[in-house]
Amino acid sequence: MLRSRTAAITQRLAAYCGIAIALLVTLFPVYWIASNSFKYDIDIFAVPPEWYPVNPTLKHYRAAFIERPFLQYALNSLIIAVSTTAVSVVLGTLAGYALARFQYPGRWRHQISFWILSTRMMPPIVTIIPLYLAFNHLNMLNTKMAVVIAYTAFNLPFATWMMKSYFRDLPVELEEAAMVDGDTRFGAFLRVALPLARPGLAATSIFCLIISWNEFLLALILTLTDRSQTLPIGIAGRVTQYHTYWGEISAAGFFACIPIMIFAFIVQKHLVRGLSFGAVKG
């Protein structure tokens, strides 16, 4: 009896050690980039490394956001993310509701759902060449609009599937009751289903914001000037073949992470559903 209790305690201790290591490995890189963004160059290059900024400085933030156009990049990122989200969530909510509630002849409902999902499976590199040429032809390269259109192609399938999953969780009786009371079908959607799906709407929007804020490849190809380049592109631009501006990219990189950390905290309850396109409910 005593021996099995010792074994249980040892096991528990081992488990806690494992979790502590996982936590350390997870958080250290984030801490490290944050810490380096507040160090002078000479301290970034110090051997052995300086484990925390002994002489903290905002020098690199000033360099990035005042001397270089990172504020503009951040603003571009924000405008692009918000516009993409607005378009994707509005269209995705309508389509998601239709796919959750209406009957279509044959197996069309199933097939349309699957087709929408399959558009998301396309690797971005596959669609980017034609989009690049189309935007070039329309004189839309280096515009935020082009990036928003390209991002919508990737966010809309996601928003549709997410909203479909949230609408399916709502009891259909409430909408039926509204219609018995004389509301139209669309009115039942607008006044009954939509308010009930608000948490889902919020979670879907935040996910779209995160996806757009983080995206790299499409923006890399569609934008070349400060007017439309996003934060990730700006950061990558400071990693050149000859020199890497460690301080600046650490500052801008950590800055790019801050809104994401806040968002991640807000959507944590919906995270699993968002990550699995609504397939797994967390």
Added chain:
Amino acid sequence: MTRALPTPTTSHHARGSGLEQWVERHLRILMLAPAMIVLLALTIFPSAYMLIAAVTRISPNPDLPWEFAGYQNFARLLTDQQFHIGLRNTLVFTVAAVTIEFLLGLGLALLLDRYVRKLNLLKTLLMLPMMLPPVAVAITWKLIYEPQFGVLNEIMFNLGLPPQAWAGDARLAMLSVIIADVWQWTPFMFLLMLAGLASLPIEPYEAAAIDGASAWRQFRDLTLPFLKPVIAIALLLRIMDALRLFDLVFILTGGGPADRTKTLSLYIYQVAYRFADQSYAAAISLFVLFATVAFSTWFIRRMRLAD
């Protein structure tokens, strides 16, 4: 299955103007149409373009007409060494990274599910990496791997091991990319597994405990089968993402050294924008697209994931 509402016809509650009635009657089309039209425009056009481009020879001079090239661009796939390297790198990366992420994620989920009661804060901290911008992740690991002053070599030094060039070393570059990816995406596996574990029924475990089944038997015969749908979805999503890896290698290694980390996405990018060979880029893209769709369709059927 949820119950679907009957399609509204001209029933007693459809009042109002003619327009309103028309909207009501066609509501199921009208609500679906905007998203469908946008998606069709954004996928059919690129797909059609790719198909045409792949069977032609596009001159870099936009004024010259396209020449029909038949299957020539696809025939090149068979002999192009760079393409084979890209394909092999992509497969090696996908298999290694996704396997490690899955095992670590499952292990961590089992630990937390069993030993930690107040999960919320811990979960929020552990999931952080996967939400961060891949570019920020790439520069963070670039900083950690830096051969001269990087923190990883400092740790190696303290352990009495020789310093390495990591992402700059042909032997270690792929490993370095995999480690960074594992760091970012293990939380994804972990979270999905944890959600799966939380939804397990209790009764079978009580019965198994009465029968005296060992912890391993319970895991193999109960936990794994119950988790199968979640595992399948998690693997599918991660594999599809891993197959298109771009951001991390673009910044961390640029595909080098000696092409050891050149993925297919990176190669297509180089062919299209550095070599300006759109036809061939289209042919490779189509190959990637068909391979991805074929794999995911097979996987979805196999795992009975549809709907």
